[in-house]
Amino acid sequence: MFGFYKPKQTLSTALQLNRFQFAHRAYVRQLDWCAKDSAEKKSHKKWRTVESKKDTVNPNIPNKFGIIAAASNNYVIGLDGQLPWRIKEDVDYFKEITANKVLVLGRISFEESSNQAHLQHCRHIVVVSKTMTAAAAAANAGHNVHVTKSFDEALQLAHTLTADSKNNHDHSTIDCWIGGGQLLFEQALLHPSAFEVHLTKVNVDINELAYKHLAKFPAEYRWDYRFKKVSSWPGSGLGTCKLTGKSNLEYSFNVYECFRPR
Ligand SMILES: NC(=O)c1ccc[n+]([C@@H]2O[C@H](COP(=O)([O-])OP(=O)(O)OC[C@H]3O[C@@H](n4cnc5c(N)ncnc54)[C@H](OP(=O)(O)O)[C@@H]3O)[C@@H](O)[C@H]2O)c1
Numbered sequence: 001m002f003g004f005y006k007p008k009q010t011l012s013t014a015l016q017l018n019r020f021q022f023a024h025r026a027y028v029r030q031l032d033w034c035a036k037d038s039a040e041k042k043s044h045k046k047w048r049t050v051e052s053k054k055d056t057v058n059p060n061i062p063n064k065f066g067i068i069a070a071a072s073n074n075y076v077i078g079l080d081g082q083l084p085w086r087i088k089e090d091v092d093y094f095k096e097i098t099a100n101k102v103l104v105l106g107r108i109s110f111e112e113s114s115n116q117a118h119l120q121h122c123r124h125i126v127v128v129s130k131t132m133t134a135a136a137a138a139a140n141a142g143h144n145v146h147v148t149k150s151f152d153e154a155l156q157l158a159h160t161l162t163a164d165s166k167n168n169h170d171h172s173t174i175d176c177w178i179g180g181g182q183l184l185f186e187q188a189l190l191h192p193s194a195f196e197v198h199l200t201k202v203n204v205d206i207n208e209l210a211y212k213h214l215a216k217f218p219a220e221y222r223w224d225y226r227f228k229k230v231s232s233w234p235g236s237g238l239g240t241c242k243l244t245g246k247s248n249l250e251y252s253f254n255v256y257e258c259f260r261p262r
Contacts, residue, residue, distance in 0.1 A: 069197075071199060075216045128147075162176060198255055226258055
């Protein structure tokens with residue numbers, strides 16, 4: 001008899017029940033979220049507590065490398081295969097950071113800069129390309145140039161090339177730098193061994209629609225959840241940007257370090 005019994009539900013009771021179920025589900029979701037959040041907070045506690053202490057920021061990344069770039073306000077790094085500006089202070093900074101180190105470049109960036117003297121200060125140059133031969137690369141740049149077919153292969157080679165200088169187990173310095181362009185920066189910023197980003201921010205806005213071949217640095221929101229700015233200082237403002245007709249460019253040097261492992 002009771003099997004046939006269905007309590008009569010008025011419309012308002014049904015709505016109330018629905019509302020209750022909805023609220024209950026939302027509450028359960030919130031609980032889940034809180035639990036997840038606190039678990040996440042716990043697991044990252046180590047990293048959060050070291051944020052303020054520069055010398056303890058996640059130093060144990062194996063085969064760590066750095067990334068060095070200069071980008072406009074809208075993250076443009078290259079136009080039609082060239083740098084959009086001339087900033088001597090930035091070139092000097094690049095040389096200082098990469099002097100006697102291994103520099104990894106994409107084929108296009110290498111072709112752009114290989115004839116210029118500003119690569120001669122590097123100990124080794126590793127070009128990533130599926131089309132360039134080692135002979136062509138050497139003919140372009142001469143000394144200590146290597147060609148690899150993938151980004152991972154380039155990192156592996158860089159590690160081998162620097163292994164001899166690491167035999168005293170000194171892992172504090174970064175011996176391998178990624179110098180561009182866009183394709184290389186994109187791969188590098190996602191890589192678990194990326195440790196430092198040196199980004200010169202140039203205060204110009206480049207009209208992206210006016211150029212056919214535009215290279216960009218990934219916007220900060222895509223990578224700053226892993227990196228934290230540890231220092232920043234203004235440049236002296238002696239650069240020029242022919243495209244915008246700007247001289248006395250404003251720019252700043254910014255250093256970010258990885259504080260959260262991938
Ligand atoms: N402002 C800065 O800091 C800065 C620094 C450097 C460069 N730039 C600018 O960036 C622009 C060049 O950037 P881009 O993105 O066009 O070119 P790019 O990254 O320099 O080179 C791209 C080429 O590298 C090779 N490559 C990249 N990833 C590869 C992979 N995983 N496996 C195999 N080969 C790979 C490919 O060569 P193949 O086609 O031969 O296979 C690809 O066509 C230029 O305008 C330059 O001025 C700016």
